[in-house]
Amino acid sequence: MNVRHRWAAATLGAWLVAFLLGGGPEPRAARADDHEEAVPEVAPEHLSVQDEGLRKKLDAALADLGDRGGSARVTELLKQGPSGGAGAAAATPPQPSVKDLTGPELYRRLAESTVVLGARFRCKKCTRWHTSTASGFLVGADGLVATNYHVLSEEGKDPKDVILALDRHGVVYPVRALVATDPGHDLALLRIDGGPFTPLPLARTDPEAGEEIAVLSHPDGRFYLFTTGVISRMAAFADPRNRFLRAPAETICITAQIAPGSSGGPVTDRRGNVVGVAQRIAPIVQTPDGAGSRYTAMVIQMAVPVSHLRALIEKGGKAESEK
Ligand SMILES: [Zn+2]
Numbered sequence: 001m002n003v004r005h006r007w008a009a010a011t012l013g014a015w016l017v018a019f020l021l022g023g024g025p026e027p028r029a030a031r032a033d034d035h036e037e038a039v040p041e042v043a044p045e046h047l048s049v050q051d052e053g054l055r056k057k058l059d060a061a062l063a064d065l066g067d068r069g070g071s072a073r074v075t076e077l078l079k080q081g082p083s084g085g086a087g088a089a090a091a092t093p094p095q096p097s098v099k100d101l102t103g104p105e106l107y108r109r110l111a112e113s114t115v116v117l118g119a120r121f122r123c124k125k126c127t128r129w130h131t132s133t134a135s136g137f138l139v140g141a142d143g144l145v146a147t148n149y150h151v152l153s154e155e156g157k158d159p160k161d162v163i164l165a166l167d168r169h170g171v172v173y174p175v176r177a178l179v180a181t182d183p184g185h186d187l188a189l190l191r192i193d194g195g196p197f198t199p200l201p202l203a204r205t206d207p208e209a210g211e212e213i214a215v216l217s218h219p220d221g222r223f224y225l226f227t228t229g230v231i232s233r234m235a236a237f238a239d240p241r242n243r244f245l246r247a248p249a250e251t252i253c254i255t256a257q258i259a260p261g262s263s264g265g266p267v268t269d270r271r272g273n274v275v276g277v278a279q280r281i282a283p284i285v286q287t288p289d290g291a292g293s294r295y296t297a298m299v300i301q302m303a304v305p306v307s308h309l310r311a312l313i314e315k316g317g318k319a320e321s322e323k
Pocket residue numbers: 001009122123124125126127128130
């Protein structure tokens with residue numbers, strides 16, 4: 001298998017309306033040191049992100065836990081449906097924070113609570129395992145992680161096998177259960193082993209157009225990448241090609257950049273309170289008269305409003321207490 005294929009396959013295909021022309025982000029160019037060079041360990045206190053080191057840890061853990069059955073398989077989680085958790089008490093997110101944070105403070109705050117969700121899958125072109133990466137964040141100290149439903153399952157994409165969480169220090173957390181899902185708002189709650197974790201607080205209400213926001217996510221394997229912007233509008237949005245999202249649902253449009261791999265990342269206000277979950281992009285593509293080439297004039301970036309996440313956590317908590 002050539003390098004181009006490998007990188008193309010490793011890019012998370014979990015996008016609902018991602019018409020990036022040419023079929024997705026350009027594959028990264030082959031480098032002489034691909035898979036050869038020893039990668040330094042990620043020092044816990046070091047804020048420089050080592051993508052190759054994190055990816056190697058992720059791939060090694062997926063192979064190890066996959067072979068031992070040490071972490072859940074996405075296909076089985078979806079077949080069994082939401083379990084209501086692994087017997088632990090329902091998570092309660094912390095109270096919203098009232099203190100404005102500086103940019104670096106906000107980065108560190110979000111980085112502490114954001115995880116990489118890595119899953120392995122097989123493509124139809126070869127027999128090897130590939131790795132897809134997406135984003136998620138802690139909403140409960142006991143290991144409750146919020147992400148998009150489409151990170152687990154998307155029609156037309158290769159089914160995912162073992163999934164696990166990785167933090168910015170390179171620590172691996174097995175996924176234990178699918179706690180609750182809301183496919184209609186593209187949300188899922190997973191439980192991971194380990195902790196105690198540092199969850200993010202949730203804003204009490206959905207945001208308004210004009211509010212400043214920040215996103216921490218992992219676009220195309222660029223782990224722990226911080227972007228900022230504003231809520232550009234709140235709008236009803238439907239995706240006729242996704243059977244779960246055909247009904248128009250209130251959606252947050254943001255100017256903070258996201259890309260494939262950002263799915264499930266926290267969108268927060270300046271105080272670090274979650275206002276939404278990074279979800280999808282919709283490029284506005286123009287074809288100039290008489291020209292054969294098309295270009296992307298603007299990319300609309302969207303997120304799921306936090307009110308749906310609050311409702312899902314309550315639902316997951318009820319399911320757990322009834323067990
Ligand atoms: Zn392949």
